[in-house]
Amino acid sequence: MALVKLNLSDFRNIKNASIQPAAGINIILGENGSGKSSVLEAIHYLGLGRSFRTHLTSRVVQHGEKDFTLFSQCQQFLNDEQITTIGLKKSKNSDTELKIAGQKAERLAELPGILPLQLIHPESFTLLSSGPKLRRQFVDWGVFHVEPEFFATWAKLTRLLKQRNAILKSGKRYAELAYWDKEFAVQGTIIAQMRRRYLEQLNPIIKSALADFLPEYDFDIRYHPGWDSDIELTELLKQNFMRDQQLGYTSLGPQKADIRIRANGVPAHDILSRGQLKLAVCAMRLSQGLFLSQHSNKRCTFLIDDFSSELDVSKRKLLAQYLIESKAQVFVTAIEKSQVAALLTESCKMFHVEHGKLTEF
Ligand SMILES: Nc1ncnc2c1ncn2[C@@H]1O[C@H](COP(=O)(O)OP(=O)(O)OP(=O)(O)O)[C@@H](O)[C@H]1O
Ligand SMILES: [Mg+2]
Known part of the structure; x- marks a missing residue:
């Protein structure tokens, strides 16, 4: 599945945001502390029901608020008519309301089957x-x-x-x-x-x-x-x-x-x-995404936080080429556009975050 729409409310420093991501490459740019990783964290919640940064929902709900709400529309394939919606509301005391295709869902374990995700972030080397x-x-x-x-x-x-x-x-x-x-x-x-x-x-x-x-x-x-x-x-x-x-x-x-x-x-x-x-971890995770698309009718979405960190220009190009050729939906974050130069394609979308305000370029 690919996300075709994503709405966030009271999630970390993001009060309200709504974006329509591209089916392929999505680039999220912004300064330190602007909210880039928070956007990936929100998508991670929709795919797995949890954060990759904390076990405590209270840390994620915007300061001064009781709960956060996420909503997404997902599409199996490009040009596919059928849209599945996921709505997730979590309160500070961890009460959870999950709706899939408008129906109340009992278990967060239903999420990975809808939105398969692979996350790569600066601490991902711990996989090895x-x-x-x-x-x-x-x-x-x-x-x-x-x-x-x-x-x-x-x-x-x-x-x-x-x-x-x-x-x-x-x-x-x-x-x-x-x-x-x-x-x-x-x-x-x-x-x-x-x-x-x-x-x-x-x-x-x-x-x-x-x-x-x-x-x-x-x-x-x-x-x-x-x-x-x-x-x-x-x-x-x-x-x-x-x-x-x-x-x-x-x-x-x-x-x-x-x-x-x-x-x-x-x-x-x-x-x-x-x-x-x-790079080794990227090779492992990208291969899993590739395998999934070859052996099922599912598509994997990649979340790559801090795309350029630790990588020289030639390795960024290599990774970018793999991501583009995978035809998967990809969300990457970076501080500056120059760091993701290799990912810029005609169909990619770029978003800018500034103090929690998320807008398309
Ligand atoms: N519950 C919360 N409510 C409001 N703001 C929060 C909350 N939790 C974290 N923040 C703030 O959200 C901001 C965004 O953090 P985030 O990690 O998304 O930034 P980033 O753009 O990824 O930065 P970096 O480039 O340093 O990785 C931080 O400044 C942080 O202080
Ligand atoms: Mg970050």
């Missing part, structure tokens, strides 16, 4: 440098969009894991766990297979993008399902029972999965510079 959680989320984003059973299976697995960990902490005998472990292993193995299937198809796309962005390195991407998959998960859970009981949590299983990315045989984050890490 931090623990496996972000990389699991990265993989699951893609699996969620292409495997219809993923969400329900993952929800079941999460419930089972909670139950298992509670039993481990209660100090009961293994016999009490055996039943749960059987089911946990069934669901866990399904999740691991879905992830493997997805990554087998995605990895060549990522490797090709990495070769374009960072030809000086030889990359290797490996999936680790979270346990030695040559052995049945039920068997391993049984063998590890005593250890898990001491730890108070389940130490093996799909909740421990990871993808490890090495450059020239070394963990990527140990050898790449910050700019190179940003």
Whole structure:
């Protein structure tokens, strides 16, 4: 989906704004503190129901106001007649009202299916440098969009894991766990297979993008399902029972999965510079967007905060070329127009933010 209309009210320093973004490249320019990242944050709320900067809605609601409201019209394809609307109102105490196509929706989890998003911001290198959680989320984003059973299976697995960990902490005998472990292993193995299937198809796309962005390195991407998959998960859970009981949590299983990315045989984050890490993350996220458009009728919207940071002119050009050719909807922020020169196309739209006032150029 692409956003064709976006309205914001009482969101950060933006009192009221309404824009009609382009189906392709959208550039948001403004000085420090003007409200550029806030616009991306608002779109992030519409795609995921949450901010990428804070867990607290009270920080996002405009000072002195009780709630913020966002409204958008989304279109599946260019020239498509069918418009889906999303309305989201969140109050300081986190009360949420969500309407999709005019109907009250119960769960924010419905949003990612409508507006798939990929966010790249100055801290995005943590995808490679931090623990496996972000990389699991990265993989699951893609699996969620292409495997219809993923969400329900993952929800079941999460419930089972909670139950298992509670039993481990209660100090009961293994016999009490055996039943749960059987089911946990069934669901866990399904999740691991879905992830493997997805990554087998995605990895060549990522490797090709990495070769374009960072030809000086030889990359290797490996999936680790979270346990030695040559052995049945039920068997391993049984063998590890005593250890898990001491730890108070389940130490093996799909909740421990990871993808490890090495450059020239070394963990990527140990050898790449910050700019190179940003490019590697861009390669990974752009590849997911590309894969999504090739394997579903969905389109991914890219949010790129501070487009030019860490990148020299030639790398900005390379990234811009990828974004333009992807035909995806893209929102980038920058302080000056010269920083996004490579993104300027005939069909791009430019917006200016000044003290929270958002206008089209
Ligand atoms: N709840 C709020 N109510 C009103 N103003 C807010 C609120 N939260 C943050 N602000 C202000 O909103 C402004 C916009 O912040 P934002 O991060 O969007 O700026 P930016 O244009 O991305 O700046 P930079 O170029 O430095 O990244 C900041 O000056 C901040 O003080
Ligand atoms: Mg910013």
